[in-house]
Amino acid sequence: MKACFINGVASISAQATFNQSCFLEDVIVHNSKTINAIHPNYKDFINPITGRRMATGVKMGIAASKLALDSAQLACPDAIITGTGMGCIEDSEKFLNSIIENDEQYLTPTSFINSTHNTVAAQIALTLDCKGYNVSYVHGSVSFESALYDAQLLLHENEASNVLVGAVDELGNQFIQDIVISEENQSQAILTPFGEGAHFFTISSSRQDGSYCELKAIQIINIATPDSIQENLKEFLNQNRLLLSDVDVIVLGCNGDEFDCYYHNLQRLLFDTIPQIHYKHLCGEFFTASAFGFWVATNILKKQYIPNSVKLNNVEKSRYKNVLLYNQFKGRQHSFTLLTSC
Amino acid sequence: MDALKQELKKNIIEQLNLEDFTVEDILDDDPLFGDGLGLDSIDALELIVLLDKDYGIKLTDPIEGKIVFKSIEVLANYITENRTK
Known part of the structure; x- marks a missing residue:
């Protein structure tokens, strides 16, 4: 492949x-x-x-x-x-x-x-x-x-x-x-x-000198609960031979509504020791706002730098290798996207 | 007739999004298609709708359309002779 x-x-x-x-x-x-x-x-x-x-x-x-x-x-x-x-x-x-x-x-x-x-x-x-x-x-x-x-x-x-x-x-x-x-x-x-x-x-399919990163995997799940999404995420990482500890940055599509509990659970229970990122306060909410998050993630991997404007916490790492994006809208249409540096 | 020509130029600029044109830029005998304003087949459809909506003229014959849309001058004369509203 x-x-x-x-x-x-x-x-x-x-x-x-x-x-x-x-x-x-x-x-x-x-x-x-x-x-x-x-x-x-x-x-x-x-x-x-x-x-x-x-x-x-x-x-x-x-x-x-x-x-x-x-x-x-x-x-x-x-x-x-x-x-x-x-x-x-x-x-x-x-x-x-x-x-x-x-x-x-x-x-x-x-x-x-x-x-x-x-x-x-x-x-x-x-x-x-x-x-x-x-x-x-x-x-x-x-x-x-x-x-x-x-x-x-x-x-x-x-x-x-x-x-x-x-x-x-x-x-x-x-x-x-x-x-x-x-x-x-x-x-x-x-x-x-x-x-x-x-x-x-x-x-x-070919890497260039100026490549931003590599797209490893995408998964779309239509319906999940705030609890089941954790299991879905672990399974997604497992399918890609990664552990939770291998994720260096989590990019979240928080928009402030009641369904942000999906993100809060992941932030608190699975990813409290790595940089957490949000972006919809910068680009606004729309059906393809997650593409802005994807653009942010590709730039983080290429530049190895997280701008202050997207930080949800103050955790930093010396190197960013694996970036995981998670987005959902109104508790439905969940997506995981995994990017890795190249 | 002059008022109708001005109205047509204004409506064509607005309807066809000719952002770079003003009423003064369009001469009465400028060709609307080809070398003149450079309109195309979709613009022709827009003009057919404009004639029907604003002047009650239904253009169904493609050959007639080719003659009618030659220039603002020709179009204004055709509208004056055939308008129903």
């Missing part, structure tokens, strides 16, 4: 992450309920004539994918796989509102094209003239992990050598605002703002 090396990474988020030389040294503290991504100048990446019809999510996807490929010094991948929770929600809202306002008449094509969830992967392929495998996963908060898992299988099965994997979600104008209002009525609501972003990674 071939290995999976992360050779290129890129992030567009509510922090200045598009600048590859920075790693969350100066973070923006967000106090609003929703936070937009910090957008690069898309005219540097997209022809204005082509870009005029593109949704924000498509533009974010194209710019981030270009940067991820450039950082791996790759012109065109063998496959493009994306994950998204809501797709280009802004155009979906526009299209659906237009149906209501115009009594199902006068439906324009642009917002329909953008509202299909595979439009980001498709537009990236058109931009790169990539005619290879092109798949999009829409599985709530495990959308990115599903895409990542597919990429790993392609490399393991030797069906591709270089895969572009990414995740995109937009904030939109209306639907997420309704979710914010609905969330405020919960007894223990999500405390992090709602956000958006695009994160892309070039994953290859």
